[in-house]
Amino acid sequence: MTRIGILIGSTRPGRKGEQVAxxxxxxxxxxxxxRFEVIDLLDHPLPHLDEPLPALTGRYQHAHTRAWADTIAGFDGFVMVTPEYNASIPGVLKNAIDYLYAEWTHKAVGFVSYGVRGGALAARRLRALCELLQMGAVAPQVSLSLDADFDGQGTLAAGAHQAGALDTLLDHVVARGAQGPAAAPAPRETDEDAIRRLVDGVTxxxxxxxxxxxxxxxxxxxxSFDIEPPLQHVGVDAKLKNWARVFATFQDVTYEIRDLVTAVGGDVAYAHGFGRLGGTLPDGTPxxxxxVRVTLCFRKTDGAWLITHDQVSVPLDIPDGKGVVDLEP
Known part of the structure; x- marks a missing residue:
């Protein structure tokens, strides 16, 4: 039977989400x-997103992520219950969604929001997020007003018209969820998207x-024309030896590549941007x-993009022959 999860999107003390759910x-x-089941984020305490690889890869490193993924993967669709905080959704809900990708994709989703204006802005932000994840967001939704749908003590007292709106929302979520993820078209990843995902995988x-x-x-x-000598490092083992030296230097590593520009032509591509490598030294010093300037070249082999060349450099002060290392993009 189709399983629909009713997700409580707030963990705030005194929340109204529990009674709405x-x-x-x-x-x-x-x-x-x-079959309908409540999913309470209080039962799934997730730290601020701490996965080293993007959720798109599906390679989850932490036990709490794998447990969360197992929970969400078992459902065919969702009704997300969200309050409106500062014209958007709670951070805890955004964080829980950001942890996963495939477990959400192509599944049905409907929205029940509540707030001063019925939580309309939160529902709008949540819909945009779910559509970005390729979820099947249904058109009907329920907006509960704190003035009209709750009594003076803050207890939910939704009228018959809201019950009717909820029934319509459930009709659509169940029908869409019963189709299953396979009924939705697979997302088409462009070569540029694949290359950016590859670069995210490196970082x-x-x-x-x-x-x-x-x-x-x-x-x-x-x-590899790395910033360290010699002039070139040939072969993947030589490249990995460079990274091994980095890993030995730092207790914790930070690495980012920004302002990436890509270009693709057939089975070859290149990209350039700016990179910064840092971390914490073994003695705790940050x-x-x-x-630095980063250039990457790629080749598609058997349908998969791989890095065939990379180059890292800093500008050179020609009169004194020293690299300039204090510039920022």
Whole structure:
């Protein structure tokens, strides 16, 4: 039977989300076309997003992420219950959504919001986020006003018209969820998207000190013009030795690439941007790092993009022959 999760999007003390979710569940339980279960974020305490690799990769490193993924993967659709905080959704809900990707994609979702204006702005932001994740967001939604749909003590007292709106929302979520994810078209990833995902994979693997993950992202014959001598490093093993020296230097590694510009032509591509490598030294001293220029070349082999060349450089002060390392993009 189709499983629909009713997700409580707030963990704030005194929240109204629990009674709203209970109202949704009690109304939904009268139906015989799906099984409804409440998902309370209080039962899934997730730290601020701490996964080293993007959720798109599906390679979750932490036990709390894998447990959360197992919970969400079991549902065919969702009713998300959200308050409106400062014209948007609670940070805890955004964080919980950001942890995953495939577990959300192509699944049905409907929205029940509440707030001074019915939580309309929060619902709008949440809809945009879910559509970005390729979820099947249904058009009907329920907006509960703190003035009209709650009594003076803050207890939910939704009228018959809101119950009717909820029934319509549930009709659409169940029908869409019953189709299953396979009924939705697979997202088409462009070559530019694949290359940016590959670069994100590099930065994530460096932060995680994961040399085996890095090995999968470079071509076996990669040529690297790294900032360290010699003039070139040939082959993936030589490249990984450079990264190994970085990992030995820092206790914790930070790495970012920004302002990335990509260009693709057939089975080859290039990208350029600015990178900064830093971290914490073994004695606990923070090292903020220096901005450098980064150029990457790619080749598509058997349908997968790999890095075939990279180059890192800093500007040179020609009169004194020294590199300029204090510039920022």
């Amino acid at each position: 209970r109202w949704v569940h009690e109304r939904a339980a009268r139906r015989g076309d799906a 994530g693997a460096v932060r995680a000190k994961d040399t085996e993950a890095l090995r999968r992202l470079y071509a076996a014959d990669v040529v 090292a903020g790092g220096t901005w």
